[in-house]
Amino acid sequence: TFTWNIMIRAHAQNGAPSDAIFLYNLMLHRHVPPDKFTFPFVIKACLLCHAIDKGKEVHGYAIKVGLGWDFYMQNTLMDMCFKCGDMEYGRKVFDKMRVRNIVSWTTVVSGLVACGDLVGAHEVFESMSARNVVSWTAMINGYAKNERPYEAFEFFRRMQMEQVRPNEFTLVSLLVACTELGSLSLGTWIHNFALKNGFEISVHLGTALIDMYSKCGSLDDAIVVFDKMPRRNLATWNAMITSLGVHGRGREALELFGEMEKVNVRPDEITFIALLCACVHEFLVYEAYGYFKYMTKHYGIAPMVEHYGCMVEIFCRAGMLDEAYELVKSMDVEPD
RNA sequence: UCCAAGAUCGGUC
Numbered sequence: 001t002f003t004w005n006i007m008i009r010a011h012a013q014n015g016a017p018s019d020a021i022f023l024y025n026l027m028l029h030r031h032v033p034p035d036k037f038t039f040p041f042v043i044k045a046c047l048l049c050h051a052i053d054k055g056k057e058v059h060g061y062a063i064k065v066g067l068g069w070d071f072y073m074q075n076t077l078m079d080m081c082f083k084c085g086d087m088e089y090g091r092k093v094f095d096k097m098r099v100r101n102i103v104s105w106t107t108v109v110s111g112l113v114a115c116g117d118l119v120g121a122h123e124v125f126e127s128m129s130a131r132n133v134v135s136w137t138a139m140i141n142g143y144a145k146n147e148r149p150y151e152a153f154e155f156f157r158r159m160q161m162e163q164v165r166p167n168e169f170t171l172v173s174l175l176v177a178c179t180e181l182g183s184l185s186l187g188t189w190i191h192n193f194a195l196k197n198g199f200e201i202s203v204h205l206g207t208a209l210i211d212m213y214s215k216c217g218s219l220d221d222a223i224v225v226f227d228k229m230p231r232r233n234l235a236t237w238n239a240m241i242t243s244l245g246v247h248g249r250g251r252e253a254l255e256l257f258g259e260m261e262k263v264n265v266r267p268d269e270i271t272f273i274a275l276l277c278a279c280v281h282e283f284l285v286y287e288a289y290g291y292f293k294y295m296t297k298h299y300g301i302a303p304m305v306e307h308y309g310c311m312v313e314i315f316c317r318a319g320m321l322d323e324a325y326e327l328v329k330s331m332d333v334e335p336d
Numbered sequence: 337u338c339c340a341a342g343a344u345c346g347g348u349c
Contacts, residue, residue, distance in 0.1 A: 005337055040338050072339045079340065107340050138341050169342040176343080207343045235344040246346065270345040277346040306345075313347080 001035050009041045017048035024058070036067050040076040047080040055080045056089075069098075075107050082111025102128075106135045113142035133164050141173040149177035153186075168205055175208040184216040191225075201229055207236045214243035238270050245278030253278035254287065269301050276310035285318045305333050 004027045011020035024042045027034065034042075039062045046055035059077050062068050074097055081090030094100070094108050105128045112121035125131070125139050136159040143152035156174055159166065166174075171194055178187035191209055199205065206229040213222035226232075226240045237260045244253035257275055260267065272295045279288035292311055295301045308331055315324035328335055 002337070009337070037338050044339085070338090075339045101339095103340050105340095110341055113341090134341050136341090141341060144342095167341095172342045204343050209343095211344060233344095237344085239344040242344070242346065268345090273345055280347075310346080 001032055001038070004032055005035070005037045005041065008038065008045070012041050012045040012048065017045035020045035021049065021051065021054060034061075034065070034067075036070045036073065039067060039070070039073040043073065043076045043080055047076075047083055050084055052080065052084040052086055052089075055084075071099075071101055071104070075101075075103050078104070078107050078111060082107070082114055085115065087112070087115050087117065102130055102132055102135070106132070106138060109135060110138040110142075113138055113145075116146070118142050118146060118148075131162075131164070133159075133167050133170065136164055137167070137170045137173060140170060140177075144173045144177040144180065147180055149180040152177035168199060168202060171199065172204055172208045175205075175212045179212045179215045182216055184213070184218055187212040187216050188221075201225065203229070203231050203233050203236060206232070207239050210236065210239045210243060214239070214246065219243055219247045219249070232265075234265055234268060234271070237265055238268075238274055241271060241278070242274040245274055245281060248281055250278035250282035250284065254284075267299060267301075269295075269304055269307070272301065273304075273306050273310065276307060276314070280310055280314050280317070283314070283317065285314055285320070288314050303333075305331075305336050308333070309336065 004023065008020045008023050011017065011023060021042065024038070039058060042058050043055050046052065046058065055077065059073070062070070062073055067073065074093060078090045078093050081093060090108070090111050094104065097104060105124065109121045109125050112124065121139065121142055125135065128135060136155060140152045140155050143149070143155065152174060156166070156170070171190055174190050175187060178190060194201070194205065201209070206225055209225045210222045213219070213225065222240065222243050226236070229236065237256070241253045241256050244250070244256060254275065257267070257271070272291060275291050276288055279291065288311060292303065292307060295307070296303065308327060311327055312324045315321070315327065
């Protein structure tokens, strides 16, 4: 059973959730008894496959073998229900739980947030007897993502009054709220707060800072953050390239792309949207077409409607209406 | 061996 668990977990966590479910089926077929560790892995795999019915079936089986009481299994099941959009069933599982821990409550809060039910999430949140940093961050993130930045900060204030220390996730959510507000001063305050409290400028925090500074109008601060970051990932590079392009520094955006390739970060479709946008701003028709072709030829990325949109725009601005029309006719995606 | 929260995807309308 131990070995089966390891294998199921490995597949569930490495982008092969259907193989994990297959292994589970095989396990039962060979009469290997699953234990309490098996079920959360399998249900997680069901979540990743959006196989909500299979997840419910696994749950039923867990109950049958007497493991229906397990926190981990029940919490994972709830998480699956909410993330697959089945709010009612998620709540039903929660209501039926005889004992709940803080993770159960927080899972419901973040599940309702994921379903867009901020009112319901808030209600559950207020009825919690204890809240940790994850519970608070789930609410803050919900408000930040749903264009309610003031409430995000109101919860942050309450959280501090209750002496709960924010973590990196909290700060990233607050930066999203700052970006929403367009408030450079508040964003800078969060940045200083992070530095004062000993937070490393990690990949996530750094990328959120670059995005915030750029969208709040301070490209220079974004560049400083980018240059200081000890580690960067694809998203970091995309954020910086996008920012340069948006601020009319398209040439530098293209140069930065060259650096990105030099350090062997593989660009994605978003990188090329950023590059084509940079070309649009600088009227670089020839370069844009070069990148458009290069994207597919060198990286095997199929152009999306956004890429075509950039190309059409740049052709039109250059007065090359025939080229624009030809391109639209050749599209293999639906025009928007 | 197990559970919950986070970032980049433009301009325009």
